[in-house]
Amino acid sequence: MQLFVEQLINGWALGSLYALFGIGFGLVFSTLGILNAAHGTYASWAAIAGYYAVERFGVPFPVAIAAGVIGGGLLAVVVDQIGFQPLRAKKTGMLGALITSIAFWIILDSLAGFATGQQSLAFPAASYPNQMVVMGPLRVPQMQIITIVALLVCTIGIHLLIQKTRIGAAMRAVGWNEVAAALGGVNARMVILLTAFLAGATSGLAGVLGGISTSNVSFTLGEGLMLKGFAAVVVGGYDDVRGTAIAGICLGIIEVFVAQYISTSFRDGFTYMLLLAFLIARPRGLFGSASFVRA
Amino acid sequence: METFLDLWAAYGSTVTFAMVNALFALSTYAVLSTGVLSFTTVVFAAVGGFLAAQLSGKFGLPLWAAFPAAALGGGFAAAVVAFAFLRLESHWMALASLALVLITRVTALNAPALTGGVNGLIVPVRVEPLELAILLALCTVVFWRLHRSWFGLASRAVREDAAVASTMGISPYRIQFIAFLISGVVGGLGGAALAFTLQFISPETYFIGIAFTMIASTVLGGSFHWLGPIIGAAVFTALPTTMQAIVPQIEDVAKGVVLLLIMIFLPRGLIDPRAWGLKKAAKLREETEAKRAAERDAHA
Amino acid sequence: MRDAGSLLVLDQVVKTFGGVAAVGGLTAHVRQGSVHGLIGPNGAGKTTVINLITGLFHPSAGSIRFNGAKLEAMAPQDIAATGISRTYQNVRLFSGMTALEQVMTGCYLRRGVSLWSSFLGLPAASSAWRSTREQALHLLDRVAMAHRADELAETLSYGEQRRIEIARALGSDPKLLLLDEPTAGMNHSEAEAVGRLVHELRDAGLTILMVEHNMSLVTAFCDSCTVMNFGRLLAEGDPKTCIADPAVQEAYFGRKNDADRIQALR
Numbered sequence: 122m123q124l125f126v127e128q129l130i131n132g133w134a135l136g137s138l139y140a141l142f143g144i145g146f147g148l149v150f151s152t153l154g155i156l157n158a159a160h161g162t163y164a165s166w167a168a169i170a171g172y173y174a175v176e177r178f179g180v181p182f183p184v185a186i187a188a189g190v191i192g193g194g195l196l197a198v199v200v201d202q203i204g205f206q207p208l209r210a211k212k213t214g215m216l217g218a219l220i221t222s223i224a225f226w227i228i229l230d231s232l233a234g235f236a237t238g239q240q241s242l243a244f245p246a247a248s249y250p251n252q253m254v255v256m257g258p259l260r261v262p263q264m265q266i267i268t269i270v271a272l273l274v275c276t277i278g279i280h281l282l283i284q285k286t287r288i289g290a291a292m293r294a295v296g297w298n299e300v301a302a303a304l305g306g307v308n309a310r311m312v313i314l315l316t317a318f319l320a321g322a323t324s325g326l327a328g329v330l331g332g333i334s335t336s337n338v339s340f341t342l343g344e345g346l347m348l349k350g351f352a353a354v355v356v357g358g359y360d361d362v363r364g365t366a367i368a369g370i371c372l373g374i375i376e377v378f379v380a381q382y383i384s385t386s387f388r389d390g391f392t393y394m395l396l397l398a399f400l401i402a403r404p405r406g407l408f409g410s411a412s413f414v415r416a
Numbered sequence: 417m418e419t420f421l422d423l424w425a426a427y428g429s430t431v432t433f434a435m436v437n438a439l440f441a442l443s444t445y446a447v448l449s450t451g452v453l454s455f456t457t458v459v460f461a462a463v464g465g466f467l468a469a470q471l472s473g474k475f476g477l478p479l480w481a482a483f484p485a486a487a488l489g490g491g492f493a494a495a496v497v498a499f500a501f502l503r504l505e506s507h508w509m510a511l512a513s514l515a516l517v518l519i520t521r522v523t524a525l526n527a528p529a530l531t532g533g534v535n536g537l538i539v540p541v542r543v544e545p546l547e548l549a550i551l552l553a554l555c556t557v558v559f560w561r562l563h564r565s566w567f568g569l570a571s572r573a574v575r576e577d578a579a580v581a582s583t584m585g586i587s588p589y590r591i592q593f594i595a596f597l598i599s600g601v602v603g604g605l606g607g608a609a610l611a612f613t614l615q616f617i618s619p620e621t622y623f624i625g626i627a628f629t630m631i632a633s634t635v636l637g638g639s640f641h642w643l644g645p646i647i648g649a650a651v652f653t654a655l656p657t658t659m660q661a662i663v664p665q666i667e668d669v670a671k672g673v674v675l676l677l678i679m680i681f682l683p684r685g686l687i688d689p690r691a692w693g694l695k696k697a698a699k700l701r702e703e704t705e706a707k708r709a710a711e712r713d714a715h716a
Numbered sequence: 717m718r719d720a721g722s723l724l725v726l727d728q729v730v731k732t733f734g735g736v737a738a739v740g741g742l743t744a745h746v747r748q749g750s751v752h753g754l755i756g757p758n759g760a761g762k763t764t765v766i767n768l769i770t771g772l773f774h775p776s777a778g779s780i781r782f783n784g785a786k787l788e789a790m791a792p793q794d795i796a797a798t799g800i801s802r803t804y805q806n807v808r809l810f811s812g813m814t815a816l817e818q819v820m821t822g823c824y825l826r827r828g829v830s831l832w833s834s835f836l837g838l839p840a841a842s843s844a845w846r847s848t849r850e851q852a853l854h855l856l857d858r859v860a861m862a863h864r865a866d867e868l869a870e871t872l873s874y875g876e877q878r879r880i881e882i883a884r885a886l887g888s889d890p891k892l893l894l895l896d897e898p899t900a901g902m903n904h905s906e907a908e909a910v911g912r913l914v915h916e917l918r919d920a921g922l923t924i925l926m927v928e929h930n931m932s933l934v935t936a937f938c939d940s941c942t943v944m945n946f947g948r949l950l951a952e953g954d955p956k957t958c959i960a961d962p963a964v965q966e967a968y969f970g971r972k973n974d975a976d977r978i979q980a981l982r
């Protein structure tokens with residue numbers, strides 16, 4: 122029983138990383154209509170930024186997190202403004218931005234390889250909360266609790282932002298509307314920058330947290346998150362952060378349990394079988410809204 | 417002759433891979449030219465590749481028989497995919513097709529009896545560059561005929577505005593279904609061509625790498641004419657080799673930058689018939705204006 | 717029974733968007749061989765009615781019958797095959813196609829060969845293609861656009877694009893032609909030309925339903941009309957009588973009292 126609960130929390134924390142990463146991916150997809158292949162590199166670079174902040178400047182843990190989050194957000198804004206903005210007026214639809222995002226993916230991944238010396242780095246153990254929290258019979262790593270709380274805060278915050286604020290309403294309105302985006306009014310411009318920053322920041326948060334807890338700071342970090350975060354977006358329905366959050370958590374828990382109770386080699390297979398089932402049975406995801414027809 | 421052989425020794429494999437990539441790009445173009453962005457070419461390629469590898473490895477099938485089998489396999493997979501996916505809205509379709517690529521790899525990894533699993537498969541047969549060229553030429557003829565037929569006209573209409581096309585009696589579903597079948601056949605052929613070129617395949621062979629290569633090739637070359645994907649594949653395949661020759665340290669970065677620049681400055685690709693039409697119109701306008709000015713001068 | 721001579725019958729047609737009724741129980745008849753006007757102020761639901769007839773939307777309730785067929789559950793391409801064709805309020809030509817290609821696309825339904833034989837380029841298919849091309853050129857000629865056949869449609873003027881759209885709609889050789897504000901953005905002589913074309917087409921046996929905002933053109937072009945407001949029928953019958961109807965005048969120009977009151981406030 123104790124093992125069961127500990128594994129449950131373990132999976133929950135892992136899934137929170139996937140969800141945190143997926144939220145930004147889904148947000149950019151539903152608001153800006155961009156299938157962003159470079160989204161994983163934001164996580165890698167955020168982890169690298171956090172790592173060097175600790176390594177070179179010996180900053181405390183919260184500052185390292187902030188460095189990653191802000192770094193990820195700014196990187197996303199730069200990529201958007203260089204790679205996506207010039208295409209908005211040219212009506213290339215989803216395709217043009219997909220190609221430029223692939224270009225950035227190649228560039229940033231390869232630069233990340235240089236930045237880490239083509240190896241995987243690990244945060245020094247003293248640089249982050251690495252104690253166990255004892256709750257009755259349970260012993261849970263502090264990092265897992267931080268990750269779980271981080272996802273909760275981000276999901277609620279972004280959901281409220283989109284549903285309850287004026288800028289959120291504008292974000293919903295811009296969704297895929299190329300004309301609105303191309304006109305580039307104050308509102309559309311703000312929406313684009315904010316969405317890009319939020320996506321980069323959440324991806325960055327997932328990157329730093331994931332880099333710490335998996336002791337893997339390299340470009341493979343982002344690629345791993347990308348595959349699972351993407352699954353969370355598809356299962357959860359890309360136009361609702363709550364769906365992504367729940368789907369991500371479920372995927373994490375399932376992954377841990379399949380590895381624990383069935384077989385490690387089935388781990389990924391199970392995730393993707395679930396993905397396939399959702400594609401066929403409920404193609405719009407958990408919370409996905411019905412589509413509308415243009416006429 | 418001597419220099420040709422030298423060149424071939426240096427760049428022969430680039431040319432071979434450009435031809436294989438051209439098949440993948442054409443497969444992507446087949447659906448893209450009806451307005452569907454789908455990554456499932458990779459799936460069709462995997463089906464074609466493993467089928468061809470097994471048939472030639474286990475049953476000793478010769479090349480000329482393995483290719484049609486791969487085409488059939490790809491086409492069949494495409495029919496299934498089209499049936500399941502064509503009811504999805506276009507953005508969703510793109511995501512779903514990408515997900516299917518991920519699923520395919522995992523499935524292939526867990527079906528070692530069919531695919532060799534993690535160990536992969538050795539492919540005992542090799543395809544000669546000339547044979548590959550003939551295959552590509554055949555496919556090109558098909559796309560050329562399609563382009564000049566009623567299907568070509570209908571697919572352009574469906575791509576530009578499916579709702580309007582439907583009010584003219586064109587069934588977008590039917591056109592896109594046919595496009596998927598073509599994509600499946602050509603993708604299956606490409607998968608087999610890759611297997612017979614590499615002579616070793618594994619589930620990792622047919623993965624995201626191909627997906628992005630083929631989409632980038634198609635869009636780079638231009639997705640509004642069948643020539644686009646072929647040119648695009650050539651450019652995109654030659655790019656790493658060229659970059660390695662020029663800036664060996666940072667070839668990947670340079671490749672990304674070039675892709676970025678081409679996309680920003682030529683978003684409709686290198687081959688763009690519409691741009692030619694616009695240029696023609698501008699020239700025509702200039703001429704009539706010049707004529708009018710001349711007439712005015714003559715009157716004055 | 718009025719249905720007897722009617723080619724198109726709308727019976728209690730309702731279309732709601734998220735609870736709001738864009739069309740709220742509209743009944744209308746379009747007589748075979750007539751030019752029928754569909755008029756009403758902005759947002760009255762005219763375009764929605766055309767979208768319902770052509771199957772781009774499906775009615776929330778009610779039925780639409782055309783020549784014996786029940787259209788309400790049919791897909792747009794099947795409706796087109798029964799002989800209905802249309803133009804759009806905001807010109808929707810295909811980007812990247814020449815004027816001739818646009819009209820050829822419109823001829824898709826009467827291409828006379830299968831996609832397969834067209835792909836193979838069989839002799840029969842080639843000759844069918846050539847004859848369709850001739851027809852398309854002829855249609856372009858009817859809208860006085862033959863001299864622009866090989867130019868990209870998007871490089872032409874707005875009025876020219878509207879004419880190409882009409883030619884494209886005629887490509888399928890329809891029984892019923894739906895025109896959504898065909899003269900919008902045209903000058904007077906261009907609009908007159910469209911009127912003449914419409915009458916020619918009617919005299920050749922075609923039935924036409926057209927949305928038109930300009931009242932003098934309505935009285936000049938149309939044999940009968942349906943006036944709608946807020947998705948409902950306001951008046952129907954002879955164009956002159958309809959337009960003179962006080963309810964119609966009020967819908968278009970506001971209440972007479974309002975005008976007086978505004979005057980008084982000044």
Ligand SMILES: Nc1ncnc2c1ncn2[C@@H]1O[C@H](COP(=O)(O)OP(=O)(O)OP(=O)(O)O)[C@@H](O)[C@H]1O
Pocket residue numbers: 733737738756757758759760761762763764765805
């Ligand atoms: N796809 C849609 N979704 C939601 N509402 C719609 C849609 N299409 C039309 N409407 C609404 O239905 C009402 C009728 O619109 P419609 O375009 O049919 O009017 P119209 O009579 O053609 O007006 P106009 O003269 O301006 O063209 C409008 O209030 C419009 O906002």
Ligand SMILES: [Mg+2]
Pocket residue numbers: 762763764805
């Ligand atoms: Mg209208």
